[in-house]
Amino acid sequence: MSYADGGGLTAGGRQHRELFERRVRPPEVAERLRVSRKSVYQWHRSWRDGGPDALVSRGASGSRCRLSPRCLEKLAGFLEPPTSP
Template sequence: MTVAGRVRRESVRMQAAELFEQEVKPPEVARRLRVSLKSAYQWHQLWREGGVGALSSRGPSGSRCRLSPRCLEKLAAYLEQGPAAHGWVEDQVWTAARVAMLIGRKFHVSYSVSGATRLMHRLGFSPQVPARRVAERDEQAVTAWKEATWAEVKGPGRPAGATSASRTKQASPADRPEAGPGDDADTPRS
């Protein structure tokens, strides 16, 4: 959830607490605040047990950061130096896997790739995905093949307006035959 989303949710819970203090019932609170009935009943229960304080936010959920503020500053400085300064000389791309490895090397703390991604976003960086291209790739040959050979292989395609859909509208009773295959001509249809 974004920071704005958390702030809005906190505001809505405080509005709900005010309505509960005015003895407004949970269904009416749900309608007025445009929240689910379940949320309104849960908030009402919390409010009855602990008052307004029970509805206040306890901060963002999830596990705490395993790096100290000082280590986070160092990590940001390492990321600013670029990947080549830390041994990745083939390209200048910080992938989440590289950042997780860097954290392990420098701080002896294990981070998953998704955890490293969240940490990078927190520090104002975004992980990059390197383009996977073969070093021996001949771009001119690829372009020539696309223009000549692919045009032949691909074919002209389907003409505009041609479809394979059939009509699915049910026929009217007047359009139906009197007797169908397997029907006995002597028995009337019902």
């Protein structure tokens, strides 16, 4: 799979990478992105150790859905608003 806009990085990942490549200090990155310094230091360490690929999104976190397709269909039916006559 190819990514035309930055090697598979999310927009946020590209911004982190670009700030790190421009040697913006982590506390300033945290301020600009309005996130904790701890998160930025973790991102910076990942970027430093693994390069831009280390900032690629891993997708949604959490457990995978264990409902069968049939159960998902039934659930969707329960969640749909009732139709008016």
